[in-house]
Amino acid sequence: MTDARKPSVLFVCVHNAGRSQMAAAFLTHLGGDQVEVRSAGSAPADTVNPAVVEAMAEVGIDLTAQTPKILTTEAVQASDVVITMGCGDACPIFPGKQYLDWKLDDPAGQGVDAVRPIRDEIERRIHGLLIALRPART
Numbered sequence: 001m002t003d004a005r006k007p008s009v010l011f012v013c014v015h016n017a018g019r020s021q022m023a024a025a026f027l028t029h030l031g032g033d034q035v036e037v038r039s040a041g042s043a044p045a046d047t048v049n050p051a052v053v054e055a056m057a058e059v060g061i062d063l064t065a066q067t068p069k070i071l072t073t074e075a076v077q078a079s080d081v082v083i084t085m086g087c088g089d090a091c092p093i094f095p096g097k098q099y100l101d102w103k104l105d106d107p108a109g110q111g112v113d114a115v116r117p118i119r120d121e122i123e124r125r126i127h128g129l130l131i132a133l134r135p136a137r138t
Contacts, residue, residue, distance in 0.1 A: 008080050008081070051111055081099075
């Protein structure tokens with residue numbers, strides 16, 4: 001991002017109950033007030049996946065108060081970067097946005113042992129995203 005305002009990132013997956021929740025939580029946790037974070041789903045679940053909540057608690061991030069949210073056109077328009085995680089063509093495309101598609105296993109129906117490697121991969125990608133979002137120093 002080259003302007004002075006903080007960048008905004010939207011994470012999108014189908015149910016907004018696993019991958020996008022973990023990604024948003026890591027970016028909020030690691031990015032602090034340097035980035036605006038949103039997450040949404042094209043067909044949101046009723047609750048965040050309990051195995052995801054447990055896996056994130058293991059790394060000190062509490063997702064118990066989070067709820068899945070519906071993907072809106074407004075959320076996409078308000079974001080600089082839109083990161084999709086298996087939502088297919090459900091995400092609207094707007095010019096001037098940066099779109100990334102992260103291929104990650106779906107934690108739906110999985111236990112915490114299966115969620116941990118997904119969580120760790122998301123955290124690794126968030127570290128890289130934070131580096132990419134840093135404004136260029138002149």
